[in-house]
Amino acid sequence: MPVQNPEQIFQQKIEDELKIEPKDWMPDAYRKTNLRQISQHAHSEVVGMLPEGNWITRAPSLKRKAILIAKVQDEAGHGLYLYSAAETLGQSRDEMIADLHTGKAKYSSIFNYPSLTWADMGAIGWLVDGAAIINQVMLTRTSYGPYARAMVRICKEESFHQRQGFEILLVLSQGTDEQKAMCQDAINRWWWPSLMMFGPHDSESTHSEQSMQWKIKRKSNDELRQQFVDMIAEQIKVLGMKLPDKDLKWNAEKKHYDFGKINWDEFWNVVRGNGPCNKQRLDARRKAHENGQWVREAAIAYAEKRNEKNKSKVA
Amino acid sequence: MKYALIDYTLHLADTTLILAQRNAEWCGHGPILEQDIAITNITLDLLGQSRNFYQYAASLIGHNASEDSLAYLRKEREFKNLLLVEQPNKDWGQTTLRQFLFSQFHFFLLEQLQKGNDTQLAAIAEKSIKETTYHVRWSSEWVIRLGDGTEESHQRMENAIEELWRYTDEMFTPVEYENESSVDFKELKTKWLNNVKKVFAEATLTIPENEFMQTGGKSGVHTEHLGYILSDLQYLQRTFPGATW
Ligand SMILES: [Fe+2]
Ligand SMILES: [Fe+2]
Numbered sequence: 257m258p259v260q261n262p263e264q265i266f267q268q269k270i271e272d273e274l275k276i277e278p279k280d281w282m283p284d285a286y287r288k289t290n291l292r293q294i295s296q297h298a299h300s301e302v303v304g305m306l307p308e309g310n311w312i313t314r315a316p317s318l319k320r321k322a323i324l325i326a327k328v329q330d331e332a333g334h335g336l337y338l339y340s341a342a343e344t345l346g347q348s349r350d351e352m353i354a355d356l357h358t359g360k361a362k363y364s365s366i367f368n369y370p371s372l373t374w375a376d377m378g379a380i381g382w383l384v385d386g387a388a389i390i391n392q393v394m395l396t397r398t399s400y401g402p403y404a405r406a407m408v409r410i411c412k413e414e415s416f417h418q419r420q421g422f423e424i425l426l427v428l429s430q431g432t433d434e435q436k437a438m439c440q441d442a443i444n445r446w447w448w449p450s451l452m453m454f455g456p457h458d459s460e461s462t463h464s465e466q467s468m469q470w471k472i473k474r475k476s477n478d479e480l481r482q483q484f485v486d487m488i489a490e491q492i493k494v495l496g497m498k499l500p501d502k503d504l505k506w507n508a509e510k511k512h513y514d515f516g517k518i519n520w521d522e523f524w525n526v527v528r529g530n531g532p533c534n535k536q537r538l539d540a541r542r543k544a545h546e547n548g549q550w551v552r553e554a555a556i557a558y559a560e561k562r563n564e565k566n567k568s569k570v571a
Numbered sequence: 572m573k574y575a576l577i578d579y580t581l582h583l584a585d586t587t588l589i590l591a592q593r594n595a596e597w598c599g600h601g602p603i604l605e606q607d608i609a610i611t612n613i614t615l616d617l618l619g620q621s622r623n624f625y626q627y628a629a630s631l632i633g634h635n636a637s638e639d640s641l642a643y644l645r646k647e648r649e650f651k652n653l654l655l656v657e658q659p660n661k662d663w664g665q666t667t668l669r670q671f672l673f674s675q676f677h678f679f680l681l682e683q684l685q686k687g688n689d690t691q692l693a694a695i696a697e698k699s700i701k702e703t704t705y706h707v708r709w710s711s712e713w714v715i716r717l718g719d720g721t722e723e724s725h726q727r728m729e730n731a732i733e734e735l736w737r738y739t740d741e742m743f744t745p746v747e748y749e750n751e752s753s754v755d756f757k758e759l760k761t762k763w764l765n766n767v768k769k770v771f772a773e774a775t776l777t778i779p780e781n782e783f784m785q786t787g788g789k790s791g792v793h794t795e796h797l798g799y800i801l802s803d804l805q806y807l808q809r810t811f812p813g814a815t816w
Contacts, residue, residue: 302604309599313592313800316807316816317639318622321595322615328598329611336604374807374816424816432814540600548602550727551663554720561719 270471275401278344286470289463290400291345292361293472295352298338299363301331303356303537307371308380316374323420324377330413337409341402357542365523366453368531375428375435375442381421383443383450383488389414390484391454399471422491429495443492444500451515452523454481482512489513576689577631578651578748581641582789583692584624585652588642590673591617592800593660602663609709613670616702623695643808647791647798654788655738657796664717664724665731671710671770672735676742678703679762680754687753711770718774728776740784747790 260268262281269276276282305328312328315321339349355361366384371377392414396407428439455461455477467473475483485504492499503516525531594614601607625638632641655673660666681703684696717724743760745752771778787793807816 302599305599312595312598313803314806316643316814318588318618318625318642320816322618322622325595325598325611325615325618329608329615332599332604332608332611336608339604427816431816432811434811435814544600544602547600547662550721550723551602551606551717554717554724557724558716558720 270399273471275404276399277401285466286472287345289467289470289472290403291342291347293467294338294342294345294400294403294406295347295355296362296364298335298342298352299356299361300367301335301338303363303367303541304384305331305335306537306540307367307369307533308377310371311374311377314374315377320377320424327381327417327420330417334406334410334413337406341400341406344402353545357538357545359529359538362527364453365526365531366449367537368526368534369445369449370533372445373438373442375425375438376446378421378424378428378439379442379446381417382425382491383421383446384453385414385417385421386488387450387453387484389418390480390487394474394480397471397474422495425495425497429497439495440497443495443497447500448518448522449526451481451485451518452526454478454484456520456523485513485515573631575748575751577628579752580624580628580631580692582651582748584621584628584641585650586621586656586673587617587624588621589650589652589797589800590656590670591615591621592804593656593658594666594670596660597666606663610666610670613706613709616699616706620695620699623698627691627695639808643805647793647801649791650793650797650801651789651791652793652797653738653741654785654794655735655741657788657794657800658735658738659796661731661734662727663713664727665734667710667713667717668728668731669735670706671714672739672767673742674703674706674710675766675770676739676759676763678707679759683754683759714770714776715774718771718776725775728774732776732779736779736782737785741786741788744784744786744789749789 263283266276266280266282266286269280276286308324308328308331312321312324315324339352342352343349352361356363366387371380389411392407392411396404396411398404398407425439425443428435431439458464458476458478461477464473464476468476489499489504489506501516503514505514507514526534529535591614594610594617597607597610598614599607601610621642622638625641629636629638629641653673655669658665658669660669678700681696681700684692685700687693687696714728718728719725742763743756745754745756749756768778785794788797807814
């Protein structure tokens, strides 16, 4: 039997659809790409709590309040699973969080838009969680084991979120004129940023090709985006609302919806930190961390005192 | 008799709702992700309890009363929550202390309501007591950890006690609608104080002496904080009267 080198074993595993596990040998770039992507994903879950958290105290009924709180809490849980998955690649959560706070690490740009009305809770659930699901369902089959398993848990909750978001909009769409207007306005504001969530066109995307080869990604940005447009263009009919795109129409030949041009200047502008809420979101995360400093220190000090006491008891 | 029961049930509903509303302000801003989740669990539990109390109150009131009409369309002077629960979060120390002082009381209260003569309240208490046991444990651990943590955390806890202690006696001072209830306030206070002393001792914290006690929340005379809480809470219902959500 020929002796295989670690790189061949790795490559063979990828080809055989076997998962790569933390202790396995992996190319440095594979580790780095996964670490970047998973930590970025974790940050997105946590920063993503902010726009929706913004409406918790103002939710319009006790039932909606309970659903919204549980939803935002789920996102915190997603953040936890993902930080744990990322930690298996050799960086601590503290380091990842520090990178977020210095701006070195990114998070999904969608959360740099403001949540202005109650209808935004619906639009975010329906469109933003909806776009996230499309990406995440693909990632349940990603080649890195801990990431794939985290995605399986997360996807179940995300589809709840999407349905709940849609439900919020459905009620508004059947409500008063003001509620209908609120519903349409939220869709108008969140539609294009949601399309941007899938990232640049395949032709412009820097990481895509290698990620496909390593089976970190299994579909291209444009494929995923098309899948999302096809889904939403159908669902919106139930709401009796319109997507803000005059070029949106069914293409019978391609069996897909055609849609208009995305404003990539806006996309890059937000990525570079100039979105409407980039500053507020990062400030809020930093502030929570700083305000928690004394709490974390006290918890450590207390645990150490405890250990000392227990030791002296044993001795 | 029925009016007293309605008011008492509303008092329980308002207290749990307002504390949930306060705790909810932490969601997304906690000191560490695990604790963000933990306090949000407590928020959800309290919100669930308040909904049960409101639904019961609504059934007693009849007409078109609902959990939402009671939570969203009553005014400052009609709210009957304890003053303690409307106090600001300020920092993690004050928040966990507030939770501890309340949950420790709430646990013994639910224990009594479980055995009380109102079957509906007994049923809600029965459902709520297990989660409240967890709230007591979680908040006691934080009071101890912060009280006996660093110099800074100890000082912050002393400050929080200074801030909140004055609102504790209201829990044991019956108002008119509580006169006929089967709650034994004396026993409640004894048990509560006992446990608070134990936890404070372990936390190296001291109970203030001769603190003047503030009351009024249970009869609708609140601190200035409540108005702001309600203006957030009720904003949409007030802005769009009659809309369904
Ligand atoms: Fe999520
Ligand atoms: Fe979600």
